[in-house]
Amino acid sequence: MNGTFLLIILFLVVAVPSVAGLFVRRQIRTKGKFGLGPLRVVCPNCRSPQPFIREPNSFKQMMFGGYTCETCGTEIDKYGRAQEA
Numbered sequence: 573m574n575g576t577f578l579l580i581i582l583f584l585v586v587a588v589p590s591v592a593g594l595f596v597r598r599q600i601r602t603k604g605k606f607g608l609g610p611l612r613v614v615c616p617n618c619r620s621p622q623p624f625i626r627e628p629n630s631f632k633q634m635m636f637g638g639y640t641c642e643t644c645g646t647e648i649d650k651y652g653r654a655q656e657a
């Protein structure tokens with residue numbers, strides 16, 4: 573074990589999580605595909621709250637989140653915006 577190896581480990585432990593954190597923060601701010609949505613999403617069409625535990629009805633919803641309103645059938649992304657079909 574030499575100094576370079578320790579530096580690489582230090583880099584992995586310190587730099588990678590902070591870069592990942594910055595990436596997720598930026599995704600949330602710009603509402604990107606890999607960001608996190610709010611915990612409670614309300615249908616933009618009929619205002620009914622969407623269940624927190626959701627059953628994805630498409631591959632896209634499974635990968636990136638999103639809802640289909642049970643009341644009016646509107647496709648909603650994880651940020652609560654109506655999606656064009």
Ligand SMILES: [Zn+2]
Nearest residue numbers: 615618641644
């Ligand atoms: Zn609705």
